Ligand SMILES: Cc1cc2nc3c(=O)[nH]c(=O)nc-3n(C[C@H](O)[C@H](O)[C@H](O)COP(=O)(O)OP(=O)(O)OC[C@H]3O[C@@H](n4cnc5c(N)ncnc54)[C@H](O)[C@@H]3O)c2cc1C
């Protein structure tokens with residue numbers, strides 16, 4: 054198969070970037086898209102040029118590092134699939150393929166196709182956990198959890214933190230990511246004690262990072278490689294509102310009256 | 311002369327860990343903040359350690375090379391985690407998990423460590439559930455178990471096909487809680503390039519920022535390495551692309567002995583490589599062997615499509631050779647059998663390197679719906695990668711390098727031969743002997759991080775005399791300069807070959823000569839060729855771009871430089887171990903019917919390698935293994 058690749062090249066965070074065209078010939082349909090880029094990079098190295106910076110690690114759709122925008126769509130047009138799982142047989146012979154980094158204000162470009170997603174870690178650090186210090190846990194089966202709840206929590210917990218939701222959203226909103234974590238933990242009995250506090254803190258951090266609001270366009274759900282449902286955003290709103298209006302934050306150290 | 315003190319507590323095996331914990335020194339809560347600890351690696355082992363040590367009040371710096379700690383390779387584990395909860399009421403116990411692990415490891419692991427692992431396993435599940443890990447559950451709301459990897463009890467806990475992901479997210483979140491509390495500082499995209507040893511103690515590391523290329527020194531009172539396994543020495547493996555041996559190799563060269571590097575695990579059920587472009591191999595969970603039947607055509611070179619081959623012309627070779635265990639024999643045995651039939655010319659697929667894993671009987675018996683419920687994810691993944699529908703056409707699978715049982719030698723307290731350097735998870739050699747059982751790596755990583763290191767590091771601090779050391783110490787500066795020089799030398803080569811092409815060549819050599827089966831002449835050949843390839847690397851590698859920049863080719867070249875040294879030790883270890891055991895199969899040492907032949911008289915020990923200086927042959931020490939609780943018996947799955 055033959056392709057024309059147009060790839061975003063950008064030297065560093067502060068440099069301007071541009072699309073550069075690379076023809077690709079005799080590509081095997083069994084190759085993955087990233088293997089095709091590996092091949093292109095081999096060619097560039099042989100020519101003494103700097104290869105294209107792009108990230109990947111697991112190459113099986115679970116680590117969440119590999120996001121690229123392919124023909125305008127984060128992770129490309131195949132549903133429920135990460136960039137690393139795209140194979141060239143899924144493209145048309147002769148196709149022009151435009152490859153760009155995930156575009157979002159909160160994900161500054163590091164180089165070429167690589168972006169900085171540390172904002173996600175900061176959101177988790179603000180409250181995306183259950184405080185259960187090592188050693189203090191009760192016997193695992195002492196608290197039954199209905200299969201339905203547990204499965205639902207797992208649906209949310211499957212998020213791989215790739216950021217495609219943010220990159221696809223016209224507002225650069227991170228609510229699918231945040232909603233998924235709030236729902237995963239909030240659906241489980243273990244997550245109840247901190248449920249509303251967690252929602253409040255995570256939403257506050259999300260705002261501080263500068264992620265946009267949700268206007269229900271649903272792009273995030275459509276590009277999510279793990280099919281995280283919009284419903285989790287609704288849950289997030291519910292928990293957040295309750296945290297602000299009903300539960301009220303604690304008033305300083307030592308708790309309120 | 312290096313001294314190997316395993317520090318195994320005395321007394322009956324059931325009491326050893328309690329006794330050790332009681333006798334260990336403590337650091338009182340108010341004093342902990344003053345102790346700083348570097349944790350390199352944020353997989354299950356590293357994240358659980360950083361979280362637990364942070365909770366105790368120590369000051370932690372956590373490093374990983376990915377952009378986020380959540381992406382450590384542990385995220386990819388699919389199948390599950392073992393624990394001796396006996397929720398299934400089918401006869402499991404701590405004792406049985408202990409015995410299974412010792413036997414599965416073919417009697418090449420330390421009894422005391424393995425017993426402790428089995429003991430701790432129970433608490434791991436409690437801990438993970440409390441953190442919100444959504445393990446699979448029964449309709450009554452209690453935790454579900456399945457049997458995994460050929461065990462006769464159902465003791466494996468799982469979260470769909472994403473157990474590693476969920477366990478890692480639990481540990482990662484616990485660690486990030488400590489980040490929020492200011493006790494853990496994260497250093498993502500930061501690679502450890504070397505270890506700093508001062509007055510014989512591990513006191514820091516040299517790192518390179520992968521974003522900016524800046525080389526820096528970090529000092530601490532102790533260093534914990536949890537940097538994962540080295541299966542990428544074979545280039546193609548099931549490991550993530552970034553997995554590497556650098557941290558433990560650098561530590562080895564600073565005095566931390568390496569044990570049993572030749573103990574590598576080849577996983578039987580991976581998707582075969584589709585061509586020369588192949589960049590990594592994808593594991594298909596071995597749970598598939600519960601319902602799939604493995605076969606190849608009876609005749610050599612039979613290129614008919616599988617549905618055209620009648621039953622009578624198929625060889626269900628595992629069922630034939632191992633009637634008792636059939637398709638569920640342990641990994642090493644299944645892998646070797648697949649290689650044997652392919653070597654006979656009976657392999658399937660375009661390259662003849664594959665065997666069928668056929669679900670048609672199971673689909674007929676249980677219905678497609680049931681199979682979809684059980685393995686839907688995996689079938690989809692297979693379809694996506696190969697373009698073939700496994701509900702209709704049998705899967706093709708082939709073995710691939712998967713796990714490293716060998717690693718840094720550690721004592722019972724997980725401390726290496728360098729005081730103050732602790733090594734956890736897949737990076738150490740401790741618990742799996744010559745072969746790891748399925749669902750036991752996750753258990754070990756979390757046992758080490760949540761429940762062992764918090765005690766043993768306090769014990770170290772309670773005894774060690776630690777001088778004041780800062781970044782300007784002469785030794786810190788010296789090691790940093792060395793690291794800087796290596797980077798410069800790599801960039802200066804300006805040769806013709808990419809790191810990837812040299813890595814592939816190394817991988818092919820290792821796979822051919824030190825892969826699934828090994829023999830003296832092949833290993834000697836590899837030992838002759840590896841130094842040449844190393845020379846080729848230093849002369850002819852081409853790394854465009856600068857050192858003070860985000861430069862992935864440089865990252866790869868640096869890791870490859872270490873693999874090119876490490877590979878030699880792996881082969882040497884394989885050559886010196888003149889027996890077959892677990893994942894280490896030496897063709898010269900087999901029984902009349904072709905099975906592995908262990909040699910307990912001469913090799914019932916861990917081989918522990920000491921770096922003897924540049925250009926000198928490393929020194930082989932032994933840690934004798936004694937089996938007082940499980941009798942040395944031959945593994946048999948027939
Ligand atoms: C596909 C697959 C499936 C598996 N399934 C199972 C399963 O079902 N059950 C099971 O028990 N086991 C399974 N395993 C094995 C298990 O996943 C691993 O052994 C285990 O997760 C290793 O954990 P770890 O914490 O030791 O290392 P890792 O998770 O590999 O983490 C290594 C960490 O070290 C960091 N690092 C490495 N080098 C450096 C450096 N030089 N500088 C800075 N940081 C560095 C990395 O960034 C990373 O954070 C599977 C393995 C694979 C490959």
Ligand code: FES
Nearest residue numbers: 110112117119137
């Ligand atoms: S490389 Fe890990 S999800 Fe794509």
